[in-house]
Amino acid sequence: MDTGILEVEDEQELELSDRIVNALATENTDALVALLDPLPLSEALRELLALEPEDRDRVLSLVPPELAAELIEEAPHAVATDLVERLDHARAAEIIDELDSDVQADLIGELDDEDAEDILGRLDAEDAADVRRLVEYEDDTAGGLMVAEAFSFAETATVGAVLRRLASDEEDFERYRGQHPYIVDAVGRPIGVVSLRALLTAKRSDKLTEIMVEPLTVSVLTPLEVLQDLFDEHPFLGLPVVEKDGQLVGVVSRAAIDAATLERAESQSLKQHGLVEDEVRSMPTWLRSRRRLAWLAANIVLNIIAASVISAYEETLAAVIAIAVFLPMVSDMSGCSGNQAVGVTMRELSLGLVRPADAVRVWLKEVSVGAINGLALGCLVGIVAWVWKGNPWLGVVIGFALAINTIIAVSIGGVVPLALKRLGQDPAAASGPLLTTITDMAGFFLVLSLATLMMPLLAG
Amino acid sequence: MDTGILEVEDEQELELSDRIVNALATENTDALVALLDPLPLSEALRELLALEPEDRDRVLSLVPPELAAELIEEAPHAVATDLVERLDHARAAEIIDELDSDVQADLIGELDDEDAEDILGRLDAEDAADVRRLVEYEDDTAGGLMVAEAFSFAETATVGAVLRRLASDEEDFERYRGQHPYIVDAVGRPIGVVSLRALLTAKRSDKLTEIMVEPLTVSVLTPLEVLQDLFDEHPFLGLPVVEKDGQLVGVVSRAAIDAATLERAESQSLKQHGLVEDEVRSMPTWLRSRRRLAWLAANIVLNIIAASVISAYEETLAAVIAIAVFLPMVSDMSGCSGNQAVGVTMRELSLGLVRPADAVRVWLKEVSVGAINGLALGCLVGIVAWVWKGNPWLGVVIGFALAINTIIAVSIGGVVPLALKRLGQDPAAASGPLLTTITDMAGFFLVLSLATLMMPLLAG
Numbered sequence: 001m002d003t004g005i006l007e008v009e010d011e012q013e014l015e016l017s018d019r020i021v022n023a024l025a026t027e028n029t030d031a032l033v034a035l036l037d038p039l040p041l042s043e044a045l046r047e048l049l050a051l052e053p054e055d056r057d058r059v060l061s062l063v064p065p066e067l068a069a070e071l072i073e074e075a076p077h078a079v080a081t082d083l084v085e086r087l088d089h090a091r092a093a094e095i096i097d098e099l100d101s102d103v104q105a106d107l108i109g110e111l112d113d114e115d116a117e118d119i120l121g122r123l124d125a126e127d128a129a130d131v132r133r134l135v136e137y138e139d140d141t142a143g144g145l146m147v148a149e150a151f152s153f154a155e156t157a158t159v160g161a162v163l164r165r166l167a168s169d170e171e172d173f174e175r176y177r178g179q180h181p182y183i184v185d186a187v188g189r190p191i192g193v194v195s196l197r198a199l200l201t202a203k204r205s206d207k208l209t210e211i212m213v214e215p216l217t218v219s220v221l222t223p224l225e226v227l228q229d230l231f232d233e234h235p236f237l238g239l240p241v242v243e244k245d246g247q248l249v250g251v252v253s254r255a256a257i258d259a260a261t262l263e264r265a266e267s268q269s270l271k272q273h274g275l276v277e278d279e280v281r282s283m284p285t286w287l288r289s290r291r292r293l294a295w296l297a298a299n300i301v302l303n304i305i306a307a308s309v310i311s312a313y314e315e316t317l318a319a320v321i322a323i324a325v326f327l328p329m330v331s332d333m334s335g336c337s338g339n340q341a342v343g344v345t346m347r348e349l350s351l352g353l354v355r356p357a358d359a360v361r362v363w364l365k366e367v368s369v370g371a372i373n374g375l376a377l378g379c380l381v382g383i384v385a386w387v388w389k390g391n392p393w394l395g396v397v398i399g400f401a402l403a404i405n406t407i408i409a410v411s412i413g414g415v416v417p418l419a420l421k422r423l424g425q426d427p428a429a430a431s432g433p434l435l436t437t438i439t440d441m442a443g444f445f446l447v448l449s450l451a452t453l454m455m456p457l458l459a460g
Numbered sequence: 461m462d463t464g465i466l467e468v469e470d471e472q473e474l475e476l477s478d479r480i481v482n483a484l485a486t487e488n489t490d491a492l493v494a495l496l497d498p499l500p501l502s503e504a505l506r507e508l509l510a511l512e513p514e515d516r517d518r519v520l521s522l523v524p525p526e527l528a529a530e531l532i533e534e535a536p537h538a539v540a541t542d543l544v545e546r547l548d549h550a551r552a553a554e555i556i557d558e559l560d561s562d563v564q565a566d567l568i569g570e571l572d573d574e575d576a577e578d579i580l581g582r583l584d585a586e587d588a589a590d591v592r593r594l595v596e597y598e599d600d601t602a603g604g605l606m607v608a609e610a611f612s613f614a615e616t617a618t619v620g621a622v623l624r625r626l627a628s629d630e631e632d633f634e635r636y637r638g639q640h641p642y643i644v645d646a647v648g649r650p651i652g653v654v655s656l657r658a659l660l661t662a663k664r665s666d667k668l669t670e671i672m673v674e675p676l677t678v679s680v681l682t683p684l685e686v687l688q689d690l691f692d693e694h695p696f697l698g699l700p701v702v703e704k705d706g707q708l709v710g711v712v713s714r715a716a717i718d719a720a721t722l723e724r725a726e727s728q729s730l731k732q733h734g735l736v737e738d739e740v741r742s743m744p745t746w747l748r749s750r751r752r753l754a755w756l757a758a759n760i761v762l763n764i765i766a767a768s769v770i771s772a773y774e775e776t777l778a779a780v781i782a783i784a785v786f787l788p789m790v791s792d793m794s795g796c797s798g799n800q801a802v803g804v805t806m807r808e809l810s811l812g813l814v815r816p817a818d819a820v821r822v823w824l825k826e827v828s829v830g831a832i833n834g835l836a837l838g839c840l841v842g843i844v845a846w847v848w849k850g851n852p853w854l855g856v857v858i859g860f861a862l863a864i865n866t867i868i869a870v871s872i873g874g875v876v877p878l879a880l881k882r883l884g885q886d887p888a889a890a891s892g893p894l895l896t897t898i899t900d901m902a903g904f905f906l907v908l909s910l911a912t913l914m915m916p917l918l919a920g
Contacts, residue, residue: 040686040690040692040693040812041689041692041693042685042692042811042812042813043689043812045812045813046813046814046815049813050821070693076807076811162660163660163661166657166660166661167657167661196656197626200623200626200659200660201623201626201627226500228502229500229501229502232501232502233500233501237697255714255718258715258718258719259718261722262718262725265722265726265729266725266807266810268729269725269728269729269803269806269807270803270804272732272803273796273799273800273802273803274796274800275807279804279807280804280807280808280811280813281813281814281821281822281825281826285825285828285829285832286832288829289829289833292797292833293832293833293836295796295800296793296796296797296833296837297837299792299793300793300841300844303788303789303792303793304844307785307788310784310785310788311782311785311848314781314784314785317781318778318781321777321781322771324774324777324784324787325767325770325771325774326767327787327788328766328770328787328788328791328900328904329763329764329766329767332759332763332896332900333756333759333760336756336759337752337756339733340734340752340756342733343730343732343733343735344730344739344741347726347735347739348741350726351502351536351740352502352505353505353506353509353740354506354741355506362741365741365745366741368745369745369748369749369752372745372749373752373756376753377753377756377757380760381760436792440788440792444788
């Protein structure tokens with residue numbers, strides 16, 4: 001028992017994670033695969049990430065490259081990069097070889113140039129060339145989202161040629177899933193596409209050019225939003241992508257667009273809290289701390305600016321100390337109201353229902369919601385302040401300040417993301433802190449300046 | 461010119477929205493379609509929603525039902541329901557007839573029973589029966605996400621039968637996009653599926669049972685998370701869905717799963733701000749106010765609880781008024797730190813990387829991040845307080861309180877969503893307010909109780 005491995009007869013009663021550790025300790029690859037392979041991918045990935053970093057490396061080195069590739073593809077982007085970086089290059093190349101070219105390019109693009117070149121050198125020369133080409137394109141464009149492999153045929157090909165290719169080449173067919181046969185001319189420009197229906201109902205001897213229709217193509221530079229619109233409007237599963245010279249260079253699939261859209265939505269949600277990239281708890285603590293601190297440090301500066309408003313009114317506060325009780329409440333409530341408006345604008349931006357040019361319309365729409373909610377919240381909190389501290393004038397100051405500040409927060413909140421977008425900033429990361437600072441400052445100022453004006457009534 | 465319509469020679473210079481209003485004013489359906497149809501769907505929808513409600517109704521009544529259906533399908537759920545509710549039932553039925561059965565069921569399920577029945581009565585009897593069946597299933601299960609139409613064939617059918625169906629029935633083929641032929645036995649249970657490759661390379665006279673493989677099926681009750689895992693692991697574009705008795709009742713597509721996943725991610729992001737359902741600015745102001753107020757009112761109660769901590773220390777505050785300047789800063793900074801941890805847990809929950817049972821592991825991981833960031837932020841803000849107010853002990857109080865409160869906020873923040881989930885609550889809506897209240901209370905208490913202890917040094 002000094003092997004550190006629990007006895008085999010206990011195996012059935014052990015937690016899955018302990019059984020994985022046991023299989024690792026004995027380098028029992030079969031047992032490891034038998035434990036991980038039947039799990040849904042998300043669960044297998046959870047088990048992998050719950051291990052110590054060194055154990056993760058060993059799992060990825062022991063299991064078949066197909067399974068390792070599936071796990072890496074399932075992982076969030078930053079985690080996948082981290083997992084690959086830690087492997088030796090020969091193994092990394094084996095695993096990367098199993099992935100689609102768009103995923104290969106995403107991973108390779110994140111590695112150090114030296115590592116990337118060494119790993120690429122171990123891939124099939126054609127695959128490596130594809131990846132080198134793909135990493136040059138921007139994320140969230142057709143070029144960055146496409147796979148390099150297109151199911152293409154020459155002008156002279158027949159239906160029989162398509163069927164022969166399908167029958168002979170199982171592995172390639174998997175790569176082309178969702179693609180229809182594209183017909184390219186002598187210089188590689190797509191001139192036609194054959195529908196599945198046409199293919200199924202044609203004769204083997206028919207030339208593809210007889211049954212093809214004109215293809216809808218997109219440029220490598222086409223942005224994600226436009227691709228979303230195209231896939232919304234057409235039932236296609238893939239769209240051929242062309243370079244400036246009109247050459248077919250890849251195919252972007254509906255599934256890739258859906259995945260990129262989801263990723264964008266989730267990363268926006270994280271950015272609101274200053275989480276700049278995918279963070280999962282399997283990352284090293286110092287890295288997670290540092291990433292979060294950058295945004296928090298910027299927040300300190302904004303907080304100091306807001307606090308300086310309070311500092312300017314210390315005399316008023318000293319005279320009516322009860323006000324200090326309500327300062328955080330007014331700023332917090334207005335912040336929440338304003339962030340609701342930010343949330344709606346962010347959502348409308350992602351749906352394409354609003355543009356920066358609509359700022360005035362949005363502002364007018366939000367002023368009315370802000371006025372109703374400001375009135376409601378102001379009355380409620382005003383009454384609370386009055387009853388709690390026994391001074392009706394305190395209720396008036398707090399209630400009035402909250403009402404006005406809610407209108408400010410809601411109307412500005414709706415517009416802040418549009419303004420940031422127009423200025424070329426990322427609305428997801430900056431809207432929240434910016435709005436909070438404005439509403440904190442305005443809230444503190446309203447409460448304290450009103451209180452200063454009404455001092456004789458309050459201090460009575 | 462008293463028609464209220466601008467002159468035609470200006471037409472080219474008018475904004476698109478004005479040209480739409482003009483086309484409406486003259487009931488010029490052709491002009492309306494010519495304006496809306498070439499736009500990407502998201503832009504056409506934006507133009508539609510920018511109109512007054514009555515004008516939206518008229519657009520949807522005038523344009524061909526196919527275009528109206530596309531616009532309604534593009535709209536967020538709550539907006540789509542609102543648009544349909546306002547139409548007369550004959551028109552609503554015409555438009556709904558153009559949609560896939562899963563979208564039909566989503567819409568009909570949101571209507572009043574009476575309206576729903578009347579509209580269903582105007583649909584084809586078979587379609588109506590499908591919709592009645594589909595509305596019974598829960599959202600985010602295979603039953604709620606599937607279409608009722610399956611591309612199915614009897615055991616006796618040949619490859620030729622599939623080709624004939626494809627050749628004869630263009631409209632139906634569109635509905636089946638992404639589906640492979642399913643073979644069902646005499647009582648309607650799926651017993652096989654034919655791959656595209658097998659279909660393309662088989663002879664017309666081959667029986668489907670000779671080339672079929674065993675199908676992977678899911679139950680109508682299968683939840684979205686499991687469906688995500690299945691589509692991650694398999695290249696299928698659709699999965700046949702069976703009832704308890706094993707009968708084939710529909711097909712759930714990869715696209716439907718992707719759309720539902722995106723919708724869930726976006727609604728979680730909105731819920732964080734207390735926006736319970738899709739809100740867009742085309743909704744009536746009072747409805748938007750009311751929806752937002754419900755969550756804000758609950759927030760008032762939490763704020764009062766936190767403020768009562770300050771109220772208990774009014775004497776300390778009166779003695780060292782500078783503390784009031786830093787109270788909102790400490791609570792806000794800790795809240796931000798804590799919400800980062802909430803964000804990471806929410807993300808890991810949606811990726812399936814963490815379960816409620818992992819709470820202790822998460823807490824331990826977050827304590828270390830909290831400790832590092834607490835130390836860093838505490839030092840920074842402590843020095844700011846010292847320099848600003850010229851009292852080193854004030855710096856000690858504020859810095860120490862912030863450091864401790866950051867550790868509390870970060871470690872609790874990581875666990876709060878897991879605890880809420882275990883209690884059957886929705887972590888997206890409740891985590892933020894709950895965490896903020898805890899960190900406000902703890903922050904106020906730490907600053908004020910430390911200040912009380914160190915009063916002789918502070919007031920000096």
